[in-house]
Amino acid sequence: MYKRALAGFEKALGPEHTSTLDTVNNLGNLYRSQGKLDEAEKMYERALVGKEKALGPDHTSTLDTVNNLGVLYAGQGKLDEAEKMYERALRGYEVALGSVQVLTYVPAMNTMENLALLLSSTGRHDEATQLYTGAQQGTEVVFRRASTRYEGLTTALGSLRVDEAS
Numbered sequence: 001m002y003k004r005a006l007a008g009f010e011k012a013l014g015p016e017h018t019s020t021l022d023t024v025n026n027l028g029n030l031y032r033s034q035g036k037l038d039e040a041e042k043m044y045e046r047a048l049v050g051k052e053k054a055l056g057p058d059h060t061s062t063l064d065t066v067n068n069l070g071v072l073y074a075g076q077g078k079l080d081e082a083e084k085m086y087e088r089a090l091r092g093y094e095v096a097l098g099s100v101q102v103l104t105y106v107p108a109m110n111t112m113e114n115l116a117l118l119l120s121s122t123g124r125h126d127e128a129t130q131l132y133t134g135a136q137q138g139t140e141v142v143f144r145r146a147s148t149r150y151e152g153l154t155t156a157l158g159s160l161r162v163d164e165a166s
Contacts, residue, residue, distance in 0.1 A: 002027040018061065021050040025065050032072055044069045058092040060107065066092065067111045074118055086115035103138035112138075116156070125160045132157050 006027060009020040028043030044065055051062040070085030093108040102108045116131035136153040143149050 002030055016050050016054060018051070018054055021047045021054065022061070024050070025068065028065075028068060028072075032068075032075070037072065037076060040072055041069075044072060058095045060093065060096050060105075063089045063092040063096070063111075064107050067107065067114065070111070070114060074114065079118060079122065082118055083115065086111055086118065090115065103134055104141050105138075106142065109135045109138045109142075113153070120156070120160055120163075125164055129157065129160050132160070 002023060006020065006023045009017065009023050013020055024043050025047040028040045028047060031037070031040035031043060048062065048065045048069065051059065051065055055062050066085050066089040070082045070089065073079070073082035073085060089111045090102075090108065093102045093105060093111065097105055097108065112131045112135040116128040116135065119125075119131065120128035132153055136150065136157065139147065139150045139153055
């Protein structure tokens, strides 16, 4: 369906229209979930180049694609590249939204969690703790403490504290 939608958007709106590029990004998500990582990377890169041109490098839609590239790279074991993508996305979200509002913007919270997971897996627990704490604060506001997301962040933070105490 995404391929069909993409062909329709390209024909009706052109290859550089933001609706077309959103579909390209979504096709990347589909390919990633199917394990078609090379195809996913091509889609994300195409969407990123187009969104940077159409919307700018710090537009939230552009940054969502940057985060998606980070997730892809992390899944491929390209941790340095993933970290760069996550950091770029977080910096951009802060520029676009401000340092306070970024805590309650769900895509930014996702990026915080993604980067925290990466950092904790590489032993950078202090940095991971800061990011998990920020994501937890935002999650409390947006989803409340009773949410499974909040509980997951609490568990992640607890695991880091146990690791530090060991």
